[in-house]
Amino acid sequence: xxxEQITLVQNTFDRIKPISDTAAHLFYSRLFELDPSLKxxxxxxxxxxxxxLMQALAFVVKGLSKPETILPIVEDLGRRHVDYxxxxxxxxTVGSALLWTLEQGLGSDFTPEVKxxxxxxxxxxxxxxxxxxxxxx
Numbered sequence: 001x002x003x004e005q006i007t008l009v010q011n012t013f014d015r016i017k018p019i020s021d022t023a024a025h026l027f028y029s030r031l032f033e034l035d036p037s038l039k040x041x042x043x044x045x046x047x048x049x050x051x052x053l054m055q056a057l058a059f060v061v062k063g064l065s066k067p068e069t070i071l072p073i074v075e076d077l078g079r080r081h082v083d084y085x086x087x088x089x090x091x092x093t094v095g096s097a098l099l100w101t102l103e104q105g106l107g108s109d110f111t112p113e114v115k116x117x118x119x120x121x122x123x124x125x126x127x128x129x130x131x132x133x134x135x136x137x
Contacts (some may be wrong), residue, residue: 001124005117006064012114013061016105017054023105024050031097038093041085060125071128078129088133091126098122 001009016023028046032039042049056077063070102118103110 001064001120005120008114008117009064009121010061012102012106012109013057015109016102017058019105020054021050023101024054026104027053027097027101030100031094034097035093038090064121074125074128075132078132079135081129082133088130091130095119095122095126
């Protein structure tokens with residue numbers, strides 16, 4: 001990711017924060033629409049999971065300018081996701097649901113540049129998580 005992409009991700013996430021509950025609801029609705037089998041991976045209330053998702057996104061987005069501060073935590077998250085039953089194929093579905101959610105939340109501000117920046121951010125993070133997940137298998 002380059003500096004411009006990091007700035008785009010951070011600025012557009014600032015516009016998503018005020019609608020974080022709605023964004024989380026949209027995300028999980030889309031995720032389960034894309035792959036209904038993923039519902040079985042979530043044991044608690046989906047609203048609580050949505051809050052955790054938005055908190056994790058806020059942490060990661062803020063830390064993109066200093067990846068050394070977030071990558072160890074992202075690696076740990078990848079290792080823990082193995083215990084939750086997450087498989088490597090799920091990462092593409094999550095990425096699709098995330099980009100779709102951002103498009104819904106940002107509307108016309110979801111430009112091709114913004115989409116590319118978010119795809120790069122998600123690509124980096126999902127790669128780090130998947131690589132860490134293979135360490136525990």
